[in-house]
Amino acid sequence: MAKREEILTVALDLVAQQGFRRTSIKDISDAVGLTQAGLLHYFDSKDELWVEILRRRDAIDEATDWQAKDPGDLLSLIVRHNAEVPGLVQMFVNLSAAAATDPDHPAHAYFRERYENSRRNMTADFRAMxxxxxxxxxxxxxxxTSVLLAVSDGMQIQWLFDPSRDMATHVELVTRLAVAQVAAAS
Incomplete structure (x- = not known):
């Protein structure tokens, strides 16, 4: 499935550069040398393509050595990186909102699984801390974990309205408050 991989790589780059709303199936198909119908042959629907782009982004994030000292730091580093790819933030916010309100949405299972994995992994890391x-x-x-994820998601929405907002600073604040409590309690 080399062509499918090429499509996902190109689509991820286009969405990151142009934005979610400004990237069309035609843009992607032209960039990979296919017709729109030819491109959609590799995916069940346009929505499946969008979900697979998010999965690809997650796989890249998971393969990155973020050199984080704790789960809050990791989330902050990822959020900082997200500020460099606003189109992917737009896609994430749009699809997560649609999927959260419609259990039949093609992205619903993806987001449910993603949040379950994030909660499980971050919670385990905080327990270890x-x-x-x-x-x-x-x-x-x-x-x-729930508060950090909520702050991260909420700051993405605020950042889309006002890109001068520093998403990561707010995630870092919550982490610092939790970790600083240890020093205060000692």
């Missing part, structure tokens, strides 16, 4: 004494014992790692 508690065991190491780097996070207060009276904080609930699952709640901290």
């Amino acid at each position: 508690q065991e190491d004494g780097r996070l207060r014992a009276d904080l609930d790692p699952e709640q901290l």
Whole structure:
């Protein structure tokens, strides 16, 4: 499926550069030398293509060595990177909102799985921080994870309205408050 991989790579770049709303199936098909029908032969629908672009972005993020010291730092680094690819943030916000409100939306399962994995992994990392004494014992790692994800998602929306907003700074603030509590409690 080399052509499908090429399509996803090119589509990811186009959306990142041009924006979600400004990237059409025609733009992508022209860039890979296919007709629109030829491009959609590789995907069940346009929505499936968009979801697969997000999966590709996630795979790239997962393969990146972010050199993060904790899950909050990792989230902050990813959010900082996202500010460099506004089209992908637009796509994420648009599709996640549509998928959250419609269980039949083609992206619904993707986002449900993505949030479940993020919550599970971040919660486990915060628990490990508690065991190491780097996070207060009276904080609930699952709640901290939910708050960080909510801040991250909410800041993406605010950033789309006003790109001067620094998304990562707000994620870092929540993490610092949780971690700083350890020093204050000692």
